[in-house]
Amino acid sequence: MNLFLEAVQWLLDPANWAGPNALGLRILEHIGFSAVVVLVAAAIGIPAGTLIGHTGRGRGAIIAITGGARALPTLGLLTIFGLWLGIGLEAPFLALLVLALPPVLAGAYAGVESVDRATVGAARAIGLTERQILMGVELPLAAPVIIGGLRSAALQVISTATLAAYISDTGLGRPIFSGLKTQQYDMMLGGSILVALLALLVELCFQLVQSAAARRAEPHRTQTPASERITA
Amino acid sequence: MNWLSQNLHIVGQLLADHMVLSIPPIVLSLLISVPLGRLAAGSRRLRTPLLTGTGLLYAIPSLPLFIIIPAVFGFSLRSPATMITALTLYGCALLVRGAADAFASVPQEVRLAAAATGHSPWGMFWKVELPLAGPVLLSSLRVVTVSTVSLVTVGAVIGISSLGTLFTDGFQRNIDASIVTGIVLTVVVAFVLDAVCVLGARIAMPWRRAVSRA
Numbered sequence: 001m002n003l004f005l006e007a008v009q010w011l012l013d014p015a016n017w018a019g020p021n022a023l024g025l026r027i028l029e030h031i032g033f034s035a036v037v038v039l040v041a042a043a044i045g046i047p048a049g050t051l052i053g054h055t056g057r058g059r060g061a062i063i064a065i066t067g068g069a070r071a072l073p074t075l076g077l078l079t080i081f082g083l084w085l086g087i088g089l090e091a092p093f094l095a096l097l098v099l100a101l102p103p104v105l106a107g108a109y110a111g112v113e114s115v116d117r118a119t120v121g122a123a124r125a126i127g128l129t130e131r132q133i134l135m136g137v138e139l140p141l142a143a144p145v146i147i148g149g150l151r152s153a154a155l156q157v158i159s160t161a162t163l164a165a166y167i168s169d170t171g172l173g174r175p176i177f178s179g180l181k182t183q184q185y186d187m188m189l190g191g192s193i194l195v196a197l198l199a200l201l202v203e204l205c206f207q208l209v210q211s212a213a214a215r216r217a218e219p220h221r222t223q224t225p226a227s228e229r230i231t232a
Numbered sequence: 233m234n235w236l237s238q239n240l241h242i243v244g245q246l247l248a249d250h251m252v253l254s255i256p257p258i259v260l261s262l263l264i265s266v267p268l269g270r271l272a273a274g275s276r277r278l279r280t281p282l283l284t285g286t287g288l289l290y291a292i293p294s295l296p297l298f299i300i301i302p303a304v305f306g307f308s309l310r311s312p313a314t315m316i317t318a319l320t321l322y323g324c325a326l327l328v329r330g331a332a333d334a335f336a337s338v339p340q341e342v343r344l345a346a347a348a349t350g351h352s353p354w355g356m357f358w359k360v361e362l363p364l365a366g367p368v369l370l371s372s373l374r375v376v377t378v379s380t381v382s383l384v385t386v387g388a389v390i391g392i393s394s395l396g397t398l399f400t401d402g403f404q405r406n407i408d409a410s411i412v413t414g415i416v417l418t419v420v421v422a423f424v425l426d427a428v429c430v431l432g433a434r435i436a437m438p439w440r441r442a443v444s445r446a
Contacts, residue, residue, distance in 0.1 A: 003303040070378045071422035073385040075396055076415040079403035083411065159293030166389055167403065176295060180390060189303055192296030203291035 007189035016190075023175070023194070030171035030198065033164075034157045037093060041100035041153055046146060049108025053142070054134060062109050069102035074160045082167035092164035099160055100153040107149015111142030143213040151206035158199050172198070235409035243398070247417060250394040253384045254425070256316050258377050261323025266369070268324070269331020270357065283329055290325035294318065294386045310391045319383060323376045330372025334365035363437065370433045374426050381422040385414070395421070 010016060017023050052058045077098060081091035115138050123137045139146075165173025172195045179188030236243065272282040292300075297318045299309070307313045338361050346360040385396030395414045402410030 007303075067378075068419075070375065071382055071419045073382045073396065073399070073415060073418045075385050075388065075399045076411055076418065079399040080408060080411045080415065082403055083406060083408050155291050155293075159295075162293050162295050163386065163389065166400075173295070176299065177389075185303075185309075188299050192299040195296045196292045196300065199291045199293055200288060203288060 003185060003189060006186040007193060010186040010190040011193065026170075026172050026174055027194065027198070030158070030161055030173075030195075033089070033092075033171060034096075034154065034161050037096040037100055037157050037161075038104075038150065038154050041097055041104045041157075042150060045101050045104030045149075045153075046108045049105040049146075049149075050112050050134065050139070050142075052105075053109040053112025054138065056113070059109075059113075062105060066102045066106040069099070072099075074099055074156075075163055075166070078160070078163055078167055087168055089168060089170065092161070092168050092170075096157050096160055096164070100157050103149045103152040103156065105149070107146050107152075108142070111145030111149070112138050114145060115141045141217050144210055144217055147206065147210045147213050151203070151210065154202055154206065155199060158195070158202060162195050235407060236413055239410075243413060243417070246393060246395050246397055247421070250381075250384055250396075250418075250421060253312060253315050253387070253392070253394055254319070254381045254421070257319035257323050258373075258380050258425070260316070260320045261327050261376060262373060264320070265324050265327035265331045266362075268328045269333075270335050270361070272328060272332035273335035279332065283332065286325040286328045289321055294322070294383055295389065297321070298387060298390055312392065315384065315387050315392055319380050322383065323380060326376050326379070327372050330375075331365070331369055334368035334372070335361060337368050338364045363439075366433065366437050370429065374429050377425045377429050378422045381425060382418060385418055 011023075049062070052062055074095070077095040078092060081095045085091040085094070119141070120133060120137060123133045128136065161171050162173040162176065165171055165177050169177075172191055175187050175191030176195075179185065179191060268282060272279045298314060301307065301318050301321075302309045302311075302314050305313075305317060307317070342360060342364065343356070346356045351360060384394045385399060387394055388396030388400045395418050398410045398414030398417075402408060402414065
């Protein structure tokens with residue numbers, strides 16, 4: 001526990017929050033970089049996944065991509081892009097995008113695909129155009145699952161952005177790797193605690209947004225349906 | 233190819249290290265998660281804290297967890313125990329939810345029928361619930377297997393040797409063949425262990441084949 005006290009002391013030391021190496025700056029870098037990656041992944045993945053879910057074409061490709069992506073080692077992608085593209089932000093950006101796309105795609109696809117076909121048929125029968133069906137019926141009903149996809153992408157990106165410091169020295173991975181090099185456990189542990197807290201905070205925010213979307217999509221549904229419980 | 237043939241024995245050693253680090257967490261998380269999942273499926277009071285707790289655990293990024301765990305458990309930073317503990321925790325984070333869903337998928341009528349034919353709760357667990365939960369459990373186990381194999385590589389940055397060492401070495405010495413070999417082998421190991429899970433399930437649940445053939 002002594003190690004944790006030292007880490008907290010390191011975190012509370014005002015010297016670590018000032019100057020060009022200020023922790024606040026690292027936090028902003030980490031959040032900003034992760035947010036850009038997730039936004040780009042969303043801009044590509046949501047329309048593509050929605051289209052596949054809506055038309056039902058390309059289903060096999062989605063399953064292959066998401067299954068295969070899980071096996072890809074993130075550190076391997078980071079280092080190979082680092083070698084090919086040189087030191088800078090391009091390599092981690094590309095590696096993170098490759099990791100963030102599959103969950104976003106899968107979420108958008110699964111969400112739209114899970115919308116009851118009878119509901120879509122009813123919308124078509126009352127004269128809605130395909131565009132209106134997509135924007136007004138399918139997307140709102142699919143929103144909880146789409147947000148679920150964004151949530152796993154965001155967590156994956158925050159986690160891997162920590163590793164990105166290995167090749168490009170940005171974000172909250174920096175204190176962890178400098179601590180490793182100089183054998184300063186307080187710095188390493190302090191950095192680790194910050195990343196863990198950041199990830200938990202993002203996870204909680206997504207949980208709130210996701211349950212809000214679920215309430216909007218299915219206002220009559222109770223919290224846990226009876227079928228998910230065992231009474232024995 | 234030239235690089236690979238010159239470094240074959242190193243790659244083999246790293247491959248063996250990788251296996252030693254990936255298999256124990258997969259087995260341990262299965263052994264821990266099945267009872268926890270059954271508890272979560274059986275009781276509403278336990279369900280929420282268990283599933284929320286494991287869900288939050290999964291949110292913690294791997295590299296920070298590898299550094300926090302030695303501080304909590306008193307391991308040395310580079311010991312395999314650090315890796316195995318961290319990966320078991322991740323495995324449980326996924327599998328407890330999967331097991332809870334698997335046990336919840338057993339129909340209530342089957343449970344009642346088993347109780348009516350005189351199964352004790354213990355007998356019902358082994359002979360009725362676990363076999364019926366098997367297929368859903370298998371799909372979570374496969375996810376855990378593949379992601380564990382890929383996460384082991386992250387340990388290389390703190391100096392735990394595995395196929396991930398090919399990434400850190402290759403990056404520092406500017407050898408892309410080393411990194412590519414590491415990526416390919418990690419994916420191959422993941423698929424092989426995944427196939428082992430499927431095969432094991434086929435042997436443990438022979439009736440599934442009979443059903444799908446009928």
